Structures are given as C-alpha cells and as structure tokens.
Amino acid sequence: MTEYSQQSMSREDLIAALSQDITPVRRVRPREGAVLIGFATIIVSIASIALTGWWSGLLTGEASGYFLITNGLLLVLGAASTAALVKSALPRVGPRASAPFWGAGMLAILPLGVIINLLSGRGNHAYNGLNDPFALHCTAASLGAAALVAIATVLWLRRGAPVSLERAGWLTGLAAGSLGTLAYGITCPLDTFSHVGLWHIAPVAIAAFIGRLAVPPMIRW
Amino acid sequence: MIADEPTLARLMMAAQEGDRAATNVLLSEVGLWLERYFRRRLPPHQIDDLVQDVLIAFYTKRATWDPSRAFLPWLAAIARYRWVDHLRKVYKHDGKELMEEDAVEDSEEEVVLARVSLDRLFRQLPQKQSEVIQLVKIGGLSISEAADKTGQSESLVKVNIHRGLKKLATLVEDAD
Numbered sequence: 001m002t003e004y005s006q007q008s009m010s011r012e013d014l015i016a017a018l019s020q021d022i023t024p025v026r027r028v029r030p031r032e033g034a035v036l037i038g039f040a041t042i043i044v045s046i047a048s049i050a051l052t053g054w055w056s057g058l059l060t061g062e063a064s065g066y067f068l069i070t071n072g073l074l075l076v077l078g079a080a081s082t083a084a085l086v087k088s089a090l091p092r093v094g095p096r097a098s099a100p101f102w103g104a105g106m107l108a109i110l111p112l113g114v115i116i117n118l119l120s121g122r123g124n125h126a127y128n129g130l131n132d133p134f135a136l137h138c139t140a141a142s143l144g145a146a147a148l149v150a151i152a153t154v155l156w157l158r159r160g161a162p163v164s165l166e167r168a169g170w171l172t173g174l175a176a177g178s179l180g181t182l183a184y185g186i187t188c189p190l191d192t193f194s195h196v197g198l199w200h201i202a203p204v205a206i207a208a209f210i211g212r213l214a215v216p217p218m219i220r221w
Numbered sequence: 222m223i224a225d226e227p228t229l230a231r232l233m234m235a236a237q238e239g240d241r242a243a244t245n246v247l248l249s250e251v252g253l254w255l256e257r258y259f260r261r262r263l264p265p266h267q268i269d270d271l272v273q274d275v276l277i278a279f280y281t282k283r284a285t286w287d288p289s290r291a292f293l294p295w296l297a298a299i300a301r302y303r304w305v306d307h308l309r310k311v312y313k314h315d316g317k318e319l320m321e322e323d324a325v326e327d328s329e330e331e332v333v334l335a336r337v338s339l340d341r342l343f344r345q346l347p348q349k350q351s352e353v354i355q356l357v358k359i360g361g362l363s364i365s366e367a368a369d370k371t372g373q374s375e376s377l378v379k380v381n382i383h384r385g386l387k388k389l390a391t392l393v394e395d396a397d
Contacts (some may be wrong), residue, residue, distance in 0.1 A: 014273050015248040018280045024239035025284040090285045091298035096394055161282035163302040163393045221282070 033086030033156040037175065040152035041078070044145045045183040052141070052187045067191035070110060070200055074182040077103040077204070081175035085153060088168050089160025096167070100174050107178075107204060110197040117193070134190055135199045142203035146180025150211065157219040165216035173211020177204035224250045230292040237283055248276055251296065258300055262339045263307070264361060275303045301393045304339065308358045309386055342392050350385030353378045358386075 009017070057063045077100065084097040118130070153172045162168040181203045188200070224232070229250060235243030255272045263271060278299055286295050343351045349371070356367040357378070368375045 011252055011269060011273055011276070014276060015245060015252065018248060018276070019241050019245040022236065022239050022241050022244045025237050027237065027287065028285045029287075090287060090290075091282070091295050091302070092290070093294040093298045093301070093394055161278075161285045161299065163298045164391060166391055167394075221278070 028089060028160050030086040030090065033089060033153075033160075034082055036156055037082050037086070037149065037152050037179070040149050041179040041183055044148045044180060045186065047148075048141075048145060048184045048187050052184075055187055055189045057189060057191070058186060064191040064193075066193040066196050070196040071182055071185050073103075073107050073110070074178045074185065074200070074204070077107055078175055078179035078182060081171050081178060082153075085168065085171040085175050086156065088162050088164065088171060089157050091161050091163045096164075100171060104174055104204070104208070107201055111201050114194050114197040130194075130198070132190075132195055132199060134188075134195070138184070138188060138190070138195075138199040139203050139206070141184045142177075142181040142200065143206060144180075145184045146176040146203060146207045149180045149183070150176035150207070150215075154215060154218050157215075158221075161221060162219055165219060166212060168219060169212040169215035170208055171211075172215045173208035174204065176211065177207025180207065226291060226293055229254075229296075230288065233283070233286055233292055234288050237286070237288075248280070251279060252276060254293075254296070255300055258297070258339070259304065262304065262359065264359070267307070271303065271307050274307070275300050278303055298393060301339070301342065305386065305389045305393065308354070308389070342389055345392055346385050346388055347381075349373065349377075350381045350388070353381045354385045354389075357382055 055063075058067075080097070080103045081100040084100050087097070150172055153176055157168055157172070181200055185196070185200050190196070229247065232243045232247035232250070236247050252272055255275050256268060259268050259271055279296065282299065286292065343355070346354070352371055353367050353373065356362045356370060357364060362370065364375050364378050367373075368378045371378070373381065
C-alpha cells in the first residue's frame, strides 16, 4: 500500500497509475483458508503423536465419555470458529456468524460442571482436578499446539482483508485454541471429568484472550 | 450519474482479470461513489485524501471480492474500515473545522444515500459518544470546546471519543 502514496498525486494520476499496473489476481477463497487451517491441525496432531505417543485407549473403548465429549466439542468449536474466521477475511457488511461464541458457551459448561461438583461437596474428582500434577503440562502443550495452528490462521487473514480486527482476533484464538487443544488432547491418556473439564478447556480460553490481544496488530492493513 | 451495482460488479470481474480499461473506469466510478459516501461525514478538505486511501486499499485487496456476492457491501465494508481508521488519526495534527461554507448543497435523496450507512453506525453508539465524536473528529472542535458545548468534562469527552471509536471499529460489518 505504500507503493502508491496519494499525498503527492491527484486522484486522476493515482487512478491512471493503478490502472497501468493492474495484473490478474487469484481470488481469495474461504475454502482455501479452511483447508490451510485443517492441514495445520493435522500436521500438529501428527507432531503431537510423534512427540508424546499415540494413546490406544481412544480406539479400544477405554476412553471415558468425558474424553469423547470434550474432544468432540473442541472439534465442533474448532470447525465453527474456522468457518467464521475464513469468511471474516473477506470484507462484508451483513449478518455475522454467532455460532463460535455459542459453541464457546457450550464448552464452558464443562469447567462449570467441575466447579459445581467441587462446591457440592461431592467433588473428589474436582479436588483431584485442581491438584492435577499434569495440569501445567497439558495446558502448555495445548497452547503450543494452538500457536502453530494460529500461525496458519494469521497467514490466511493477512492474505485477506478483515475489517473487524477484534472479532478476527477472538475467532483466531477460539479456532487455534480448540483445534490445538484437540490435536494434543487425543494423545492425552488422562480422561477424568476434572482433568479434561478443566485442563483441556483452559487453553481455549487462554488462547482466545491471547488472540484478541495479539492478532489485531498482525492483521491490520 | 454513478454506475449501478451490476455494472460495477462486471467492471470488478474484469479488473480482477487484469483489464486496464475496465480498471480505469471502475476506479473512477468507485472514486465518485466514495466521494458521495463520505460527504457530510468528513470535512470536505479531507474527503479526497480518504477517497484516495480507500482506492489504494480497494486496489490492493481486490482479490478479496467474491463475484458471487454483491459488490457495494464489499466496497462499503472497506470504506467504513478506512473511515474509522481515518477518524482515529486525522485530528492528531489537523484541527481545521468543518465550515458552513464548505457544505455542499445536495438534493434530499443524495443526502440520504450519502449518509445512510455511516449514520447507521453512529446511531448504534451511545448518544454521548456519538455527539463528541461528531463535534471533535468531524466538526473539528477542540476537546475543551466540545466539553463546553456538551456539558461533559474534558476527561469524559476524551474517554467517550476513545470508547466510541473503539465501538465503531467493531461495528464495521454491521448491516444497514
């Protein structure tokens, strides 16, 4: 954009210069953004399996319902956020998808459930969750995976022209946080309600806030 | 007479394919559309700068228009985005007021067309915020003059401008 500075030329001169330099462009297609983010998630999942090992319990039926529900919700939130995110790279005036934020609300029920369990006095699992020795490891590993997915989303947004930077920041955090946590989460053999309900959800919330703060300056145009 | 939506969309498709003549016509038409879009929402002496700024953004980001979608809402989103950015920056060094004699006489229809989208954004702000933004950022009043006129303290005027511009930035995609 600095190539054409309007300070020193009239509008007619600017239009003439822009027209003279016109070249065919390849359209920015939301589908390509979704493929890029999906591909990044697969790469991160493979890297996660390579680094921490494959947990066979996922396929043998050993995994608890909480594990399956949590990772299923992460997948749905990741898909909804990605769909909204790739569309947000194209300028538009019109209705905006609210599904990612409802999805995030649904996901928040899990830690809320753990807390209610804790307050009800019947929450041995919840106490275990709060004193979980693997809490930091799972949170950090999920955030590391999320960071790699976030790189793909930011690269995509920079190709486009997002006009609502704060929203794009939230969506980046939600998409990268949920997909990154999912990519790491499928290798984590800890499947209690308190563990997945707290430490596989916290990275999504943290990533969303980091996305809101860090992404807008990177995608401003 | 500014070209209509189907004509602009056809020109845009040709521009995306690298057609120079179509690009030249399109940029001229878009320039006229933007001039009307920003009228009354900026002091006249700033309109051409912003129109050129948007033309450059429009040109640089032309790959983001999808021919299966309407052209003007896409253009309006870019225009709103650059307008909010402009409001944030422009009065840092320039305090020229919008003078009555600068105002352009328009037919009622033109005024409505030119103002509707940006006015809708303003209407979504709390009245205290939109009032001080219009007085300071568009009318060119100083903070203290706006404070006197509205009865708000100078600090409150600054806070309301800051919060209002922040909110405007989040409303760029809102439908008319």
